[in-house]
Amino acid sequence: MYDVAVIGGGSGGYAAAIRAAQLGANVVLAECAETGGTCVNRGCIPSKVWLRAADLLQRLKTGEEFGINASVEEIDFNAIVERKSGVSAEIRMGMEALLQNNVVEVVNGRAVIKNPQEVDVDGRIIETKKIIIASGSSLSAPEIPGLKKAAMTTDDVLEMTAMPESILVCGSGYIEVEMAFLLNTFGCKVVMAAESARILPKEDSDTSQRVAQALREQGVEIIPRVSLASVKTTQTGTTCKLVGPKEHSVKAEKVLVSKREPNTSELGLEKLGVTLNEDKGIRVNDSLETSVEGIFAIGDATGGWMLSHAASSMSVFAAENAMGANNR
Secondary structure (H helix, E strand, C coil), X not given: CEEEEEECCCHHHHHHHHHHHXXXXXXXXXXXXXXXXXXXXXXHHHHHHHHHHXXXXXXHHCHHHHCCCXXXXXXXXXXXXXXXXXXXXXXXXXXXXXXXXCCCEEEECCEEEEECCEEEECCEEEEEEEXXXXXXXXXXXXXXXXXXXXXXXXXXXXXXXCCCCEEEEEXXXXXXHHHHHHHHHCCCXXXXXXXXXXXXXXXXXXXXXXXXXXXXXXXXXXXXXXXXXXXXXEXXXXXXXXXXCCCEEEECCEEXXXXXXXXXXXXXXXXXXXXXXXXXXXXXCCCCECCCCCEEECHHHHCCCCCHHHHHHHXXXXXXXXXXXXXX
């Protein structure tokens, strides 16, 4: 029997497994895809490689202000994608090595919790004393008429080898702002549809205003207090209908889909009686324990702030609580 079974090998699960092992636990980690989760493979790390390229391009564009006149002959998107994939692979290998060095057993497969002491990973029953759910999140396209045909996900952006001429970015959180800057820098006409009165609504107003000003100066159009109602694609192009205090019609080749939803639907939580929040995130107490004793949850699986460093911070606390370290 294992002391701790961790479901998910992303930023949170990886750190939770290592911390539990450091506390003397016999740990198994179940991962159905690649180690590193969204952050390493389809999020933070790949986007920063793209943003590095965008930053270099932006500096060249503004070089005249400092007496440097330069021109860009070609942008090799394939080279950026290759660089992105290489950086992700390097970090992924480092994470796998650290798991091995801390004697964490990694099992590849999809995990379903049978009860608080058993996890089924593709037919293999794993017995454990405690469970930490770090199943992450996935992209979730809203049910909007006509959207599917014009949709472009953040995953698509990070793998693109050609730039769309124009795009409507729905939302104005940190992911959407990052994507808007990236796409705009590479020559894509960007329109942001912000549901709130300002972009980055979870940040302070000063930060929001400064970032909005910078985006507008670079050519990004921001439409506040609107939401996407429908998308209509014809032979002449794609038109997006935005509704709010005023109705807007925006022509765009693509519509960015960036909304994420906790991966909680296929873990067997309903049968166990694990309580979920309205956003499908797992409800946890101050110890990060779910409504079922002995089962903890961290990171994107709990909804709320879907950030890598939030998951990493939660992971250490959950591992220590699972091992009883905070009760000593």
